[in-house]
Amino acid sequence: MIVCIGDVMVDVFRDEEGTERRHPGGKASIYAVTARALGSPAAVLGCVGPDKDGAAVMDALRTAGADVSTIVELEGETTGADFFEAGDWRMERGANWALTADHVQEGLAALLAGGTRIDAVIVNQGISLEASQAAVTFARDNGLFLVLHLGPEAIEERRKVAPEFYPLADVIVVSQREADVLAEHLGLDTEGVDGAELARTLFDATGPRWALLLSWGVGGARLVTRGADGIAEAEVPASSGPDHVVENYIGANDTAVSAWITWLVQGAVAPAEREFGEVVELLGRAVTVAAVTLDHPGPLTAAIDAPERFAAPRD
Structure with a gap:
């Protein structure tokens, strides 16, 4: 589950x-x-x-x-x-x-x-700071695969969970807008850097156990992971046309994140033990799945009314 x-x-x-x-x-x-x-x-x-x-x-x-x-x-x-x-x-x-x-x-x-x-716990910050930190602590204390999705609340409040909580997460997910606030929160100078450098800078500063995902939903993603062979990085292209305004797609980013995590934890191989190429391929599929939501009034409607459009190999 x-x-x-x-x-x-x-x-x-x-x-x-x-x-x-x-x-x-x-x-x-x-x-x-x-x-x-x-x-x-x-x-x-x-x-x-x-x-x-x-x-x-x-x-x-x-x-x-x-x-x-x-x-x-x-x-x-x-x-x-x-x-x-x-x-x-x-x-x-x-x-x-x-x-x-x-x-x-x-x-x-x-x-x-x-x-x-x-199989995984996904925590976002649309809840109180105390509640989100309790979720992080419980997941780590019980050895659960933990995904910390840093949300738009930071834009208003200029705050995140305490920095010492970041290394407890297996995966940290952040969008471009929240990435800028996170960088500010951590005292990082990221002005003018591209997505690749921003993702690597945030990865080094937060220190997740396995991965940091800089996600734009249907606009693509940048992934940084650590493994036995060192740090691996990759970029996934957008699944929407250039005429689309990506940040208007409410829920597409959340759909992409969930699809990726769902496929990662399905099967017998732990996410961090999968081949990096497979991890990136699944992320690409997730970005494509996010585009399905654009044809529906809302992301919940898409998943409920057209689940067959979400289908993809799970092993």
Whole structure:
């Protein structure tokens, strides 16, 4: 099972006429439905309010076959929402920020106590700092494969998990926008550097156990890994045309990340023990899968309505 910890919310799109579309979303939700579309069990650990938006997200996750037993519904809270209007973005964190360290520890412990085999834990930062750090600590204490996806909250708050937590992650994932903030947070001078140099600089500064992924979703990716033969680096090209504005593709990056991690943990070979060429090939497939979401109203819709388009070899 892949346990997806982080924000559970809705995406709200408003056009110039004020017409509104609401779609279930959130990084943790997107990780889970992508993993399910690719044949892996998945659970979501997050928080919603007792409202229509929370119910819509929960229904979508159940439809996808995801385990929602570790989603906390809190009275007095409102399900979080991302608002997209006239080219602007704003977030209302809502219940996401009410998820506590105790919720995280109890949820993960319950899954393990129930006999669940956890293949990977993906943590994003759409939840409180204490909750995300509790997830990191629990994963490492229990020897779980840990992916730390650094999220857009850093743009507003100029903060990340404490630097000493970075080396606990097997994989650190960061987008270009968050990469710039992470560099600032770590006191790095990365002005004017290209993607390859930025990825390597962040890899050296954060020190993940295995890999750092600088991801642009359908815009491609830059990967740096460490292994017995030293450091290996590769670039994966974009899967969308040059006329696309990549950062407008809500959820495509999360879909790519989840697809890559899902394929990495499927099969008998541990991610860090796979041939580097295979790791890069799977990343390329993941970037291609992310483009499937562009044909649908939202990434959850794509994974639920067209799972066959996500299919690819898993061994």
